[in-house]
Amino acid sequence: MIDNLFTAGGVCGILILSIPAHAYSIYVSNEKDNTLSVIDSENLEVVETIEIGQRPRGLTLSDDNNLLYVCTSDDNHVEVLDLDSHKVVNTLPSGPDPELMALGPDGKLLYIANEDDNLVTVVDLETNSMTTQIPVGIEPEGMGVSPDGKWLVNTSETTNMAHFINLENLEVEHNVLVDTRPRVAQFSPDGSEVWVSAEIGGTISVINVDTKEITTKIKFEVAGLQPEEIQPVGLKFSASGERVFAALGPSSRVAVIDAVNYEVIKYLLVGQRVWNLDFSPDGKYVFTTNGISNDVSVIDTEKLRVIKSIKVGRLPWGIVVRP
Amino acid sequence: MQIYKQLPGLILKRKVCRGIQAACMLCLLTLPVNAQESEPLQIRIAMISLDEKPHLPLSLIDLPVNDPAVPGAQMAVKENNQTGTFTGQVFDFNHYLVSEDYPVEALAQQLIADGVSLLVADLPIKELLTLADSVDDKGLLFNVRAQDDELRNQQCRRNLLHLTPSRAMKTDALVQYLVWKRWQDWMVIVGRHPQDQAYLTALERSAKRFNGKIREVKPWTFDAGSRRTDSGHVLAQQQVPVATRGQDHQVLVVADEADEFGEYLIYRTDSPRPVAGTQGLIATSWHRSHEQWGGTQLQRRFFKQSGRDMKPRDYAAWMAVRAIGEATTKVNTADHDQIRQFLFSSEFKLAAFKGLALTFRSWNGQLRQPILVVGPRMLVSVSPQDKFLHQFSTLDTLGYDQPESGCQAFNQ
Numbered sequence: 060m061i062d063n064l065f066t067a068g069g070v071c072g073i074l075i076l077s078i079p080a081h082a083y084s085i086y087v088s089n090e091k092d093n094t095l096s097v098i099d100s101e102n103l104e105v106v107e108t109i110e111i112g113q114r115p116r117g118l119t120l121s122d123d124n125n126l127l128y129v130c131t132s133d134d135n136h137v138e139v140l141d142l143d144s145h146k147v148v149n150t151l152p153s154g155p156d157p158e159l160m161a162l163g164p165d166g167k168l169l170y171i172a173n174e175d176d177n178l179v180t181v182v183d184l185e186t187n188s189m190t191t192q193i194p195v196g197i198e199p200e201g202m203g204v205s206p207d208g209k210w211l212v213n214t215s216e217t218t219n220m221a222h223f224i225n226l227e228n229l230e231v232e233h234n235v236l237v238d239t240r241p242r243v244a245q246f247s248p249d250g251s252e253v254w255v256s257a258e259i260g261g262t263i264s265v266i267n268v269d270t271k272e273i274t275t276k277i278k279f280e281v282a283g284l285q286p287e288e289i290q291p292v293g294l295k296f297s298a299s300g301e302r303v304f305a306a307l308g309p310s311s312r313v314a315v316i317d318a319v320n321y322e323v324i325k326y327l328l329v330g331q332r333v334w335n336l337d338f339s340p341d342g343k344y345v346f347t348t349n350g351i352s353n354d355v356s357v358i359d360t361e362k363l364r365v366i367k368s369i370k371v372g373r374l375p376w377g378i379v380v381r382p
Numbered sequence: 383m384q385i386y387k388q389l390p391g392l393i394l395k396r397k398v399c400r401g402i403q404a405a406c407m408l409c410l411l412t413l414p415v416n417a418q419e420s421e422p423l424q425i426r427i428a429m430i431s432l433d434e435k436p437h438l439p440l441s442l443i444d445l446p447v448n449d450p451a452v453p454g455a456q457m458a459v460k461e462n463n464q465t466g467t468f469t470g471q472v473f474d475f476n477h478y479l480v481s482e483d484y485p486v487e488a489l490a491q492q493l494i495a496d497g498v499s500l501l502v503a504d505l506p507i508k509e510l511l512t513l514a515d516s517v518d519d520k521g522l523l524f525n526v527r528a529q530d531d532e533l534r535n536q537q538c539r540r541n542l543l544h545l546t547p548s549r550a551m552k553t554d555a556l557v558q559y560l561v562w563k564r565w566q567d568w569m570v571i572v573g574r575h576p577q578d579q580a581y582l583t584a585l586e587r588s589a590k591r592f593n594g595k596i597r598e599v600k601p602w603t604f605d606a607g608s609r610r611t612d613s614g615h616v617l618a619q620q621q622v623p624v625a626t627r628g629q630d631h632q633v634l635v636v637a638d639e640a641d642e643f644g645e646y647l648i649y650r651t652d653s654p655r656p657v658a659g660t661q662g663l664i665a666t667s668w669h670r671s672h673e674q675w676g677g678t679q680l681q682r683r684f685f686k687q688s689g690r691d692m693k694p695r696d697y698a699a700w701m702a703v704r705a706i707g708e709a710t711t712k713v714n715t716a717d718h719d720q721i722r723q724f725l726f727s728s729e730f731k732l733a734a735f736k737g738l739a740l741t742f743r744s745w746n747g748q749l750r751q752p753i754l755v756v757g758p759r760m761l762v763s764v765s766p767q768d769k770f771l772h773q774f775s776t777l778d779t780l781g782y783d784q785p786e787s788g789c790q791a792f793n794q
Contacts, residue, residue: 156678156679174676174678174679175679175682175683177464196464196465196468197461197464197465198676198679216676216679216733217461217679217733218461218464218465218468219465219711220465220468234468236468236469236711238731239708239731239732239733239739240733258733259731259732259733259738259739260731260739261731261739285774285775285776287738287739287775287777288738290738309737309738
């Protein structure tokens with residue numbers, strides 16, 4: 060019930076948020092508005108709205124956290140935003156319709172999924188040029204780099220696979236069949252597992268990185284919701300690797316998963332059509348983008364409660380927290 | 383390479399996408415753990431269409447489609463083959479074009495004798511039922527064209543799955559939207575063809591279900607005539623106000639599946655009323671204006687391949703072959719019985735750019751699917767609408783639900 064009140068955007072005034080000493084910023088891409096909303100951690104309010112290219116979706120921070128890479132899908136490139144001046148300082152070639160990307164281990168290479176061309180594009184960030192394109196399955200989407208920098212896992216939405224790309228020779232070496240319409244791939248902090256969400260399949264597949272086999276499939280069930288409404292998309296590990304927060308799309312829920320025994324601890328009601336999420340640097344909060352209700356929900360990760368919703372632009376999609 | 387006998391009155395259109403060659407792009411990639419190192423599993427699909435003259439749309443803006451449905455199936459075959467390179471499966475696809483007087487039974491027997499048991503049927507109801515009955519339990523058919531409600535009721539067949547939505551699903555989708563808008567009072571103008579009458583019947587059922595009111599039904603009595611005429615607008619401007627004069631109503635609903643006059647009604651009605659039905663605001667499984675839920679990719683991919691926009695029949699054929707691919711990936715066999723069993727299991731979930739998993743109704747083989755409600759140039763809404771509830775799946779508020787279905791063949 061409490062959750063309900065806050066998602067409705069109602070009574071937030073009485074809340075006193077204990078905000079950590081280190082201030083940070085939250086960047087949200089608004090797919091419909093062609094803008095980024097900047098939320099300040101002090102008051103958890105939008106402090107700036109930045110104009111950007113068309114249909115901004117995936118967001119990735121540079122290694123030093125000074126630059127933000129933005130997939131501007133309808134412009135068919137990636138825009139580079141300087142986070143001190145909030146100005147676009149560069150555009151990167153990306154191949155058509157870039158959606159999600161991942162930064163290489165040393166921060167020098169950016170890997171971008173091109174949905175239209177069944178390719179993963181590799182961009183050298185020192186020369187700002189495209190170096191390689193790797194053919195993968197149909198409609199590449201999710202991108203995850205292993206902590207040791209050995210593997211890039213890309214998901215293909217229509218082929219229903221997780222492709223393991225060896226980052227030394229840039230070749231696809233393993234393909235793992237997952238459930239229908241895989242979206243996001245995330246490595247556990249220790250690099251032993253990669254978790255892949257399947258939007259239409261309604262599951263998360265846990266893949267053992269050594270054997271490349273699915274060890275567990277996590278399923279979801281929410282009382283009062285029809286199963287097809289539960290569509291896992293964005294997911295993030297806590298720094299310790301003990302918990303995973305998974306955004307469940309049109310069910311407007313975030314599942315909190317115990318990553319040790321693969322059980323859902325709690326479903327949190329957030330805004331409508333929750334797509335992606337990210338942790339605060341201290342791990343105390345998770346922020347989610349809710350596409351249809353045009354807001355960001357703030358989750359207290361200790362109490363497992365939604366404590367605030369912040370109005371942003373239209374169709375918020377991607378989210379990153381800059382320490 | 384399989385050689386098919388040429389039958390009189392039958393055109394073997396072309397052989398497309400023989401597995402490995404078609405799936406070239408990924409050939410260099412290694413196979414996954416579950417792939418067959420030896421012979422790949424061959425899955426053979428035949429598509430059967432009628433050799434007809436292409437329909438000339440009334441609006442000159444719409445280009446005639448010379449190759450309905452086939453490119454949709456071809457694209458899905460390519461996609462299946464791409465996945466097949468990882469799973470050790472090869473999809474073989476042949477398209478058969480039959481002339482209207484050709485005995486469909488003969489083709490059915492030929493295909494079964496050749497060991498082809500997965501059939502994509504782009505056929506009207508009569509030929510479709512003949513094919514289904516000749517194939518009997520030796521094959522599985524995927525209907526990508528016939529919308530007839532009787533195929534989902536008394537005339538259902540156990541070996542026949544419907545990818546295309548029924549008329550009732552489409553009128554339910556449209557009516558839900560009109561009722562949601564509280565535009566509940568209608569006048570209906572109905573054309574002279576049996577399918578126009580069938581649309582009216584479906585509309586009457588939907589009106590009863592969702593509390594719409596048909597104030598008056600009027601026939602369109604003017605001759606259809608040719609689509610290109612000098613000064614044709616003068617005639618239409620005179621005829622339409624006469625045809626649409628009558629009881630007060632909020633929406634003019636047109637039943638003109640044959641596409642002979644519906645387009646004339648818009649902006650010419652006696653009272654200033656929106657037009658919906660088979661023209662104006664329509665309910666359809668697919669439309670160029672739809673790009674939600676990743677639809678952009680399917681639209682672009684199809685245009686790149688075919689040089690035209692994807693139409694509902696292409697979409698249904700694409701879904702049919704994708705459904706086969708989804709099944710064979712999981713059951714790893716070309717056996718149509720096992721494929722059928724999988725398609726009706728809770729494991730089967732088709733991703734078809736509609737925002738949720740599509741599944742088959744266990745009582746009549748109809749694919750559950752959201753239906754687009756679109757104007758001539760833009761997507762307006764997607765049904766089922768909010769607040770139309772159902773105890774199992776809101777998608778079952780569209781079309782014949784289990785308790786009202788007259789289909790018996792699926793009870794066995």
